[in-house]
Amino acid sequence: MTARSVSPEILDQLPHEDPRAKKARKDLQLINLLMGNARYIARRIKLSCSESSPTSIVDIGCGDGSLALSILRHLPQPKAGSSIMLVDQIDCIPSTTLESMSQLGWDATIRTSDAEAALASLPESSSTVVIANLFLHHLEKQTLQSLLRKASDTADLFVAVEPRRSRGPLFATSLLGAIGCNNITRHDAAVSVHAGFRDGELSDLWPEPDGWELSEHKSGLFSHLFAAQKSATLPPT
Numbered sequence: 001m002t003a004r005s006v007s008p009e010i011l012d013q014l015p016h017e018d019p020r021a022k023k024a025r026k027d028l029q030l031i032n033l034l035m036g037n038a039r040y041i042a043r044r045i046k047l048s049c050s051e052s053s054p055t056s057i058v059d060i061g062c063g064d065g066s067l068a069l070s071i072l073r074h075l076p077q078p079k080a081g082s083s084i085m086l087v088d089q090i091d092c093i094p095s096t097t098l099e100s101m102s103q104l105g106w107d108a109t110i111r112t113s114d115a116e117a118a119l120a121s122l123p124e125s126s127s128t129v130v131i132a133n134l135f136l137h138h139l140e141k142q143t144l145q146s147l148l149r150k151a152s153d154t155a156d157l158f159v160a161v162e163p164r165r166s167r168g169p170l171f172a173t174s175l176l177g178a179i180g181c182n183n184i185t186r187h188d189a190a191v192s193v194h195a196g197f198r199d200g201e202l203s204d205l206w207p208e209p210d211g212w213e214l215s216e217h218k219s220g221l222f223s224h225l226f227a228a229q230k231s232a233t234l235p236p237t
Helices: 019-035 037-048 066-074 095-103 115-120 141-154 167-173 183-194 201-205
Strands: 056-060 083-088 107-112 128-133 155-163 212-219 223-230
Touching (some): 037 128, 037 155, 037 223, 066 095, 066 128, 141 201, 155 183, 167 183, 201 212, 201 223
Parallel strands (some): 056 083, 056 128
Antiparallel strands (some): 212 223
8 A cells, every 4th residue: 555546436426315325424424433533633723723713714525514513512612703614516514513513603604616716715824724534535646736735825724634544444444334334435435545645645745845834644543634834823832
């Protein structure tokens, strides 16, 4: 598993209302919970924001919004007017999820577009936290570089959690049937690991490392975490 291999995932090709797709999205909620991705992202945000909540978050490739909601529940009470933009090419976010975000003090909006277009709509240097969960591995190198370049134009902090490309996570995908995951989830999970990241691969793709603090490492048993923060926004030590 030395080189990334990006292949189509079945869930991305199914109609939103397909029962198999609905089941696979439920499976993903369970997988995210077991991987602890919401905790890892929230912990990194709190570390960068001196234990306070940011005022603007953009979640690219947000899916059904459940992961974003879990992250917000791990963050401190936001300031008035704080917002989160949920970005995906298909809107499959339940109204109950948006209501829960509002109850937590967040103004949630949905942006149905590709991730790069959504980031391009933001003003440069917009003091925004951009997050991505199990999304970057879908992208080939050139597309990924372009997306990261746009993120560096608009974000003070970029945090991504992706599959870790190694034998352990790949073996774990063969056990997903034991926790009730369907054949689509089992197939896509293995594809995701082959397209995942290791070592400093995402840091190498970040467009302008000068002026940024980059960190990239294993996170938990199966995840790979990448974070890029503008040096001028680092909390005092």
